Amino acid sequence: MTDRADAVTAAVAAATLTAALAVAPAALAAAAAEAASPIPAEAIAAAERDLLAAHGEAEGERIRRGAAQVARYWRTGDGDAEAYHAFVTAEFVPRGDALDALFARFEFALERVDGYLLSLRRDLRRATDLDLGPLLPIDRRLAAWSPGAHVDDDLFGNKIAFVALLNFPVTTLDERLEHGAGWSRREWAETRLAGRFTERIPAEVSQRITAAFAAADTYISEYNVWMHHLLTEDGRRLFPEGLRLISHWGLRDELKARYADPEGLPRQRMIATVFDRIVRQQIPAAVIDEPRLDWTPATDEVTRSEVVDYDPAAVPGPAPAPSAEREPDARFAHWRATYRALREADAYSPENPTFVDRRFNVDREIPEDEVRALFEAVLGSPLGPRVAELVVSRLGRPLEPFDIWYVGFRPRGAFSEEELDALTRERYPTADAFAADLPRILGDLGFPPEKARFLAERIVVDPSRGAGHAMGAARRDDEAHLRTRVGAGGMDYKGYNIAVHELGHNVEQVFSTTAIDHTLLQGVPNTAFTEALAFVFQGRDLELLGLAGGDPEAEHWKALDTFWSTREIAGVALVDMAVWRWLYEHPEASPAELRAAVVEIAREVWNRWYADIFGVRDVPLLAVYSHMIDGAMYTPDYPLGHLIAFQVEEHFETADAPLGVEFERVALLGRLTPDAWMRRAVGAPLSAEPLLAATARALAAVGAAGDGGGEDSAAAGTANQAAGAAR
Ligand SMILES: [Zn+2]
Numbered sequence: 001m002t003d004r005a006d007a008v009t010a011a012v013a014a015a016t017l018t019a020a021l022a023v024a025p026a027a028l029a030a031a032a033a034e035a036a037s038p039i040p041a042e043a044i045a046a047a048e049r050d051l052l053a054a055h056g057e058a059e060g061e062r063i064r065r066g067a068a069q070v071a072r073y074w075r076t077g078d079g080d081a082e083a084y085h086a087f088v089t090a091e092f093v094p095r096g097d098a099l100d101a102l103f104a105r106f107e108f109a110l111e112r113v114d115g116y117l118l119s120l121r122r123d124l125r126r127a128t129d130l131d132l133g134p135l136l137p138i139d140r141r142l143a144a145w146s147p148g149a150h151v152d153d154d155l156f157g158n159k160i161a162f163v164a165l166l167n168f169p170v171t172t173l174d175e176r177l178e179h180g181a182g183w184s185r186r187e188w189a190e191t192r193l194a195g196r197f198t199e200r201i202p203a204e205v206s207q208r209i210t211a212a213f214a215a216a217d218t219y220i221s222e223y224n225v226w227m228h229h230l231l232t233e234d235g236r237r238l239f240p241e242g243l244r245l246i247s248h249w250g251l252r253d254e255l256k257a258r259y260a261d262p263e264g265l266p267r268q269r270m271i272a273t274v275f276d277r278i279v280r281q282q283i284p285a286a287v288i289d290e291p292r293l294d295w296t297p298a299t300d301e302v303t304r305s306e307v308v309d310y311d312p313a314a315v316p317g318p319a320p321a322p323s324a325e326r327e328p329d330a331r332f333a334h335w336r337a338t339y340r341a342l343r344e345a346d347a348y349s350p351e352n353p354t355f356v357d358r359r360f361n362v363d364r365e366i367p368e369d370e371v372r373a374l375f376e377a378v379l380g381s382p383l384g385p386r387v388a389e390l391v392v393s394r395l396g397r398p399l400e401p402f403d404i405w406y407v408g409f410r411p412r413g414a415f416s417e418e419e420l421d422a423l424t425r426e427r428y429p430t431a432d433a434f435a436a437d438l439p440r441i442l443g444d445l446g447f448p449p450e451k452a453r454f455l456a457e458r459i460v461v462d463p464s465r466g467a468g469h470a471m472g473a474a475r476r477d478d479e480a481h482l483r484t485r486v487g488a489g490g491m492d493y494k495g496y497n498i499a500v501h502e503l504g505h506n507v508e509q510v511f512s513t514t515a516i517d518h519t520l521l522q523g524v525p526n527t528a529f530t531e532a533l534a535f536v537f538q539g540r541d542l543e544l545l546g547l548a549g550g551d552p553e554a555e556h557w558k559a560l561d562t563f564w565s566t567r568e569i570a571g572v573a574l575v576d577m578a579v580w581r582w583l584y585e586h587p588e589a590s591p592a593e594l595r596a597a598v599v600e601i602a603r604e605v606w607n608r609w610y611a612d613i614f615g616v617r618d619v620p621l622l623a624v625y626s627h628m629i630d631g632a633m634y635t636p637d638y639p640l641g642h643l644i645a646f647q648v649e650e651h652f653e654t655a656d657a658p659l660g661v662e663f664e665r666v667a668l669l670g671r672l673t674p675d676a677w678m679r680r681a682v683g684a685p686l687s688a689e690p691l692l693a694a695t696a697r698a699l700a701a702v703g704a705a706g707d708g709g710g711e712d713s714a715a716a717g718t719a720n721q722a723a724g725a726a727r
Helices: 002-021 026-035 041-055 057-073 081-091 097-124 137-144 151-157 160-167 173-182 185-195 203-221 249-260 265-280 330-343 355-364 368-379 383-395 401-405 417-427 431-436 438-444 449-457 493-515 527-538 554-585 591-609 637-654 659-667 674-682 689-703 719-724
Strands: 224-226 244-246 293-296 301-304 459-463 468-471 480-484
Touching: 041 057, 041 081, 057 081, 057 160, 081 160, 097 160, 097 185, 151 160, 160 185, 173 355, 173 674, 203 330, 244 249, 249 265, 249 401, 265 401, 265 591, 330 355, 330 554, 330 591, 355 368, 355 554, 368 554, 368 637, 368 689, 383 554, 383 689, 401 554, 417 493, 431 438, 431 459, 438 449, 438 493, 449 459, 449 493, 449 659, 459 493, 468 493, 480 493, 493 527, 493 659, 527 637, 527 659, 527 674, 554 591, 554 637, 554 689, 637 659, 637 674, 637 689, 659 674
Parallel strands: 459 480
Antiparallel strands: 224 244, 293 301, 468 480
């Protein structure tokens, strides 16, 4: 209903005003006082005067900036105003050889510190990460130990951080976006150096944040639904025995897999009803992770179950009474607890004084407004209704809200999983066999022979205990590690597909530690870029096996699939973002008030961007994502990741230079802002346009012919789909 949406908008506007006028809660005020600098303005002015007398007005701007930066992070425990004065006047370094030498010392020292800590952590995790025989209890403790956890505290304690803050510039995201294009590499490296020290969060605040997330994480990881114990209104069980699915992703993946099931529709509808009950917290508390009760989601009736499809030893204690009493807003109590814990850090982050600021300005380095505009460009595109029509024609029925998760565009692989397994097992009986093939693989990807050798020498292939991962290096003289799972019969196709993905990470890591000009710029702007580069490798895994690309229409189906899933997750992200704004505007809200706000915000986003296409209003489904509860506004990274990956992959498809040459060039750009990186890498700003243009081309190419009579190739496990599975 629009009146509801309007009411929320009005309430939000009013709340912004009251929040601005409200007195800060006592705890926050105390934290702010503790975090406030003890250095009075006159002490800063005195230090500036003495430094100007010593170094002249030519250094005036650096002196004023440095003295203020140090004062901003100085705490009573660092010394009194006199100690501040002595430190600032003694450690300021004027431009020229002396500053160059100081910069070089910092760059080298931090590369060593971070590099050794990373390799130390890798060594401590050796037994848990690698397939080296049975685990000992000590292995878990060693793996959990993080010897670097207190490094930044130490760097403030020994005033090394203050030397950086005194001599190098802290910049805001606005400054980086406005002036970064004209900066030298050294200037970028200096801003990264000082930027490392723009938060000084006390250990007890960090511990409370960690505790809030640990509690939320436990809550989510135990939020399972026993599917065989869901009943239709006429008492039928639609799901197999023993199936226990975690909310939301286990349930959602089951819903997606049911597109391939001719009898899937009632099952999908039932999962959608379960989601609705979870979001509104109408789900009976007793049925969560409880196989001894049956639940009819449509009526919320709960009864004792007669079916034993579980191991009784795994479900200890007395069976709960069959009660329909709803879950008492636990979901929203956890969300609120993470907000309250993160808010405690606000006072210690003067450059970015809210968690929303830190998520966008520090973690993502894309302004919140720009992120919203990118998502709205996808959601508001006139391609949405046209792709929806194609979905309708392929499904042979009108859309239902859960069709935001339609996966029928994903192409079937041209080769069966068995054929591919046989091929990779023969070629790679051991991890060493894969290692020996690295120079050939890299050569086939277009790296010149000497570069392929250089890379292969710096990548160690280890047999992994889990699915496989890339563990990079951060020292120039360390090696990157590719962890891959090789079974007794050799490497199966899935393991190979993941290994090629991880190899992409490793190659980026080697370039960015051993070949980059400034190690302070190691890496890429954020994890979405890391993944985009790994997908560039992974997408070529069949070619590397000598199997030429099959379906000429594959790129069109891929564009449609990416468009539809980006359209889905962009709405989820907008809900998540709006809720965090609401939390800051309602700092005292109860869990019940938060629940009401989340449901209204989710409906509002639905009504604006989905209702017309799906023909139904007021659906709160977008708020079901569990990562909203334990991820602290992580969900926007998914649609950003889709857009970034699409733009980067398209660049590699169309670039003139060989992939290897082009990959090295972009891997050496390092950790600029996403915007600066994208402009230098692909010659255009971060944009939804490449995805939208490809979607339009796809509609033109397959749209007319896309009436495959409800042909839904959603079957899980097809070869090309594994591409989406690796992380
Ligand atoms: Zn990855």
